[in-house]
Amino acid sequence: MDAEKIRAILPDCPWTILTAEETDSTNNALKRLPDAPGGTVLLSDRQTGGRGRLGRCFASPAGGLYLSVLLRPDVAGERLLHLTPVVAVAVRRAIHDFCGLSVEIKWINDLVFGGKKLGGILTELVTSAGSNRPEGVIIGIGLNCNTLPENVTDMAVSLAALTGKPVRLELLAAAIIKRLREMETALFTEKEAWLQEYADACVTLNRTVQVIRGDMVRMAYAFGLDENGGLRVRYANGEVAVISSGEVSVRGMYGYVK
Ligand code: BTN
Numbered sequence: 390m391d392a393e394k395i396r397a398i399l400p401d402c403p404w405t406i407l408t409a410e411e412t413d414s415t416n417n418a419l420k421r422l423p424d425a426p427g428g429t430v431l432l433s434d435r436q437t438g439g440r441g442r443l444g445r446c447f448a449s450p451a452g453g454l455y456l457s458v459l460l461r462p463d464v465a466g467e468r469l470l471h472l473t474p475v476v477a478v479a480v481r482r483a484i485h486d487f488c489g490l491s492v493e494i495k496w497i498n499d500l501v502f503g504g505k506k507l508g509g510i511l512t513e514l515v516t517s518a519g520s521n522r523p524e525g526v527i528i529g530i531g532l533n534c535n536t537l538p539e540n541v542t543d544m545a546v547s548l549a550a551l552t553g554k555p556v557r558l559e560l561l562a563a564a565i566i567k568r569l570r571e572m573e574t575a576l577f578t579e580k581e582a583w584l585q586e587y588a589d590a591c592v593t594l595n596r597t598v599q600v601i602r603g604d605m606v607r608m609a610y611a612f613g614l615d616e617n618g619g620l621r622v623r624y625a626n627g628e629v630a631v632i633s634s635g636e637v638s639v640r641g642m643y644g645y646v647k
Pocket of ligand 1 (some may be wrong): 413414415416417436438439440441442443445447454455456457498508509510511528529530531532
């Protein structure tokens, strides 16, 4: 990955763009830069310890896009609950800018196409003891582009397979950075409109899902989102609940999405 190529596409972008051939996880690597300013982006050609939500691994061979950005919004953590959904909207817009494809979103952080996973988002707060204001937030984005990790081909898909062309990673990275900058500007002022776009693209809504909490699985109907993108569900006994992103995985009745 060549940072100069990305900068050439985004000459007015004030963000700092760093690249690496290999790191454990671009999210971890940004955490190791405590003095980095907001708007520091790190891209790596591959990751040896890529991480997903709920402590899962995110296999990250060369050929994928692995990008993290550190932002420093000066707000309490509660005001950032909608961050993952709006980032999903930004990435979805960027993929459309890049290749015209309208991808869908599986609640809460997966980008999908045709029921298969194209990539995911991992947002993490950088906190300091005793303060409810995070020092920053790290947004990590991983997309299957020119390759697929081994053993996931039945539930994953790559952008190259969908477009029939090799993905020029710097062009895609530039499209994502552009849309993330737009998202940063809109984060608190256009929250409702962005969450509406999220809902419109969300394949989890208006269907029966499995709500998985550790070993416990409950069937529920996903009927809407709350004001932060939490999933509103109704269980068979009529109980209504909001699933927040923290601890729960949601799957379709028959598989990953449906
Ligand atoms: C998920 O599938 O649950 C989220 C995957 C997020 C992967 C990206 S790749 C860049 C950044 N670094 C990581 O270790 N994870 C995120």
